[in-house]
Amino acid sequence: MIDRAFSLGIYAIIALVIATFGWIIGDVIIKGISVVSWEFLISEPEDAGRAGGIAPILVSTLYVLIIALVIALPLGISAAIWLAEFSQNQSHTLHVGIILDVLAGVPSIVYGLFGNAFFCIYLGLGYSLLSGGLTLACMILPVFIRTCESGIRSVQSDWRLGGLALGMRRSVVIWKILLPAAQPAIIAGLILSIGRATAETAALLFTSGYVDRMPESIFDSARVLAVHIYDLTMNVTGGDETAYGSALILIVLIILLNTLAQGFIDSWFKRSGHYR
Amino acid sequence: MIVAETLAPRLSEDIIESRAPAHIKVNELAIYYGKKLAVNGISLSLHRGKITALIGPSGCGKTSFLTTLNQLSKLNNQVTVTGEIHFDGENLTQNNVDLLSLRRRVGMIFQKPNPFPLSIFKNLDIPLKEHGFKNRAERIEKIENALKAVGLWDEVKDRLNTSALSLSGGQQQRLCIARALVLEPEVLLMDEPCSALDPISSGIVEELISSLRDKYTVVIVTHNLAQAKRISDYTAFFWTQNGAGKLIEFNNTRQLFSGPKDERTAAYISGIKG
Numbered sequence: 001m002i003d004r005a006f007s008l009g010i011y012a013i014i015a016l017v018i019a020t021f022g023w024i025i026g027d028v029i030i031k032g033i034s035v036v037s038w039e040f041l042i043s044e045p046e047d048a049g050r051a052g053g054i055a056p057i058l059v060s061t062l063y064v065l066i067i068a069l070v071i072a073l074p075l076g077i078s079a080a081i082w083l084a085e086f087s088q089n090q091s092h093t094l095h096v097g098i099i100l101d102v103l104a105g106v107p108s109i110v111y112g113l114f115g116n117a118f119f120c121i122y123l124g125l126g127y128s129l130l131s132g133g134l135t136l137a138c139m140i141l142p143v144f145i146r147t148c149e150s151g152i153r154s155v156q157s158d159w160r161l162g163g164l165a166l167g168m169r170r171s172v173v174i175w176k177i178l179l180p181a182a183q184p185a186i187i188a189g190l191i192l193s194i195g196r197a198t199a200e201t202a203a204l205l206f207t208s209g210y211v212d213r214m215p216e217s218i219f220d221s222a223r224v225l226a227v228h229i230y231d232l233t234m235n236v237t238g239g240d241e242t243a244y245g246s247a248l249i250l251i252v253l254i255i256l257l258n259t260l261a262q263g264f265i266d267s268w269f270k271r272s273g274h275y276r
Numbered sequence: 277m278i279v280a281e282t283l284a285p286r287l288s289e290d291i292i293e294s295r296a297p298a299h300i301k302v303n304e305l306a307i308y309y310g311k312k313l314a315v316n317g318i319s320l321s322l323h324r325g326k327i328t329a330l331i332g333p334s335g336c337g338k339t340s341f342l343t344t345l346n347q348l349s350k351l352n353n354q355v356t357v358t359g360e361i362h363f364d365g366e367n368l369t370q371n372n373v374d375l376l377s378l379r380r381r382v383g384m385i386f387q388k389p390n391p392f393p394l395s396i397f398k399n400l401d402i403p404l405k406e407h408g409f410k411n412r413a414e415r416i417e418k419i420e421n422a423l424k425a426v427g428l429w430d431e432v433k434d435r436l437n438t439s440a441l442s443l444s445g446g447q448q449q450r451l452c453i454a455r456a457l458v459l460e461p462e463v464l465l466m467d468e469p470c471s472a473l474d475p476i477s478s479g480i481v482e483e484l485i486s487s488l489r490d491k492y493t494v495v496i497v498t499h500n501l502a503q504a505k506r507i508s509d510y511t512a513f514f515w516t517q518n519g520a521g522k523l524i525e526f527n528n529t530r531q532l533f534s535g536p537k538d539e540r541t542a543a544y545i546s547g548i549k550g
């Protein structure tokens with residue numbers, strides 16, 4: 001009897017979660033689909049975004065994301081390798097770990113303030129795609145490092161020992177055996193990071209700005225999708241429809257990017273001949 | 277007459293055995309974990325082309341000793357080693373040993389088979405590449421020979437590109453032995469290589485180890501006394517004394533099992549203790 005009630009309860013909770021999720025997505029699709037067209041994707045916004053499209057905004061979003069990933073990926077994986085494999089001092093590892101966990105929990109608006117103070121003002125990059133990308137990199141690094149680190153740590157130590165016992169260099173053991181074995185964790189970290197970075201508003205308001213022109217270089221100020229949605233809903237009366245359209249594009253973009261990232265890493269590791 | 281007949285082959289065997297030159301000579305080796313003494317009093321010679329079994333209860337330092345021979349013990353920076361391990365004119369306990377070439381010459385097989393999560397072929401190919409074999413044809417030939425040496429070639433030749441993890445436990449262990457052999461080592465260290473296998477696979481692997489005699493110097497840790505008796509030429513008996521492991525007795529296997537000199541050895545091999 002209790003068992004039955006328990007499993008019913010579990011099902012009810014699952015249904016609730018799915019329903020909420022479905023409602024949000026459904027709402028965005030229903031209200032946004034009428035705006036979305038090829039024309040919407042390739043034209044400039046007009047009338048403060050009430051009409052026209054989102055071409056420059058899409059381009060800016062991709063710029064910022066690519067800058068953030070190009071910086072965060074190698075740094076993050078290297079840091080994870082150091083934490084999991086090289087750091088001999090247990091208390092160092094522990095402290096760095098705690099600092100990363102705290103940083104992972106810092107609200108994004110704080111990263112925005114830091115980015116504004118450090119990248120825009122101190123380094124003189126001003127409101128620009130570069131400032132925004134760098135700020136996003138700082139923001140996604142903690143979670144990315146921690147996910148990769150735990151992935152590398154959880155690789156069987158038998159493989160580590162086996163490789164070293166064959167007289168293989170440590171770097172080769174890490175590169176050819178441990179990293180590919182940690183692939184699922186690295187993908188998970190990457191997907192989390194892409195999701196957070198693409199959907200970020202607060203950290204970018206004060207770093208890449210909200211100019212809705214097509215950026216000409218990474219030193220230009222520009223507006224990303226999430227900021228565009230925020231601006232349309234909060235500051236532009238009558239902008240709801242295009243806001244919904246942009247939100248729909250944002251969701252599709254995130255799904256697309258995640259699939260791409262997964263496929264890219266998959267083929268990368270397949271070339272090295274790994275099996276799961 | 278009967279006595280003479282039974283003694284004659286034994287005697288000649290003994291003479292041959294005592295003539296086998298020492299491949300690795302260990303002198304007063306002691307291993308510490310931090311400040312705590314883990315094993316001490318290890319002085320023995322590992323003879324070229326012979327199989328030496330290390331026996332004794334768990335936690336008496338057999339595996340610790342084994343990992344000093346390929347300096348895998350260095351991975352743990354808590355471990356310090358005193359004494360001497362002479363291998364080919366070099367003292368391994370000194371700090372200037374080239375670990376990569378040492379580990380190529382001294383291969384190791386672990387208790388749990390640990391093939392990499394790669395194809396069967398790549399499991400052998402990556403170590404070869406790593407040790408500078410650039411010619412692919414040469415690598416392929418070496419891989420085939422190594423797989424033949426462990427009797428795995430016929431079983432896997434049609435699926436070299438499938439995952440090594442899809443092999444059975446016994447096959448995986450033989451693959452690991454092939455992976456060590458492909459680098460043409462002189463010494464093979466084995467840490468209970470049969471204990472994680474089913475009886476049939478265990479038998480096959482044991483036969484394989486036995487066939488490595490003469491070509492390689494083998495050091496094998498085993499908890500299976502019958503196995504030690506069957507396959508080894510020499511046996512070293514370790515025992516825990518005052519909280520630390522100690523080498524109690526080292527002799528050729530037949531003499532150690534038939535006439536142990538130390539009463540602890542006698543008690544252990546007869547099953548009274550340990």
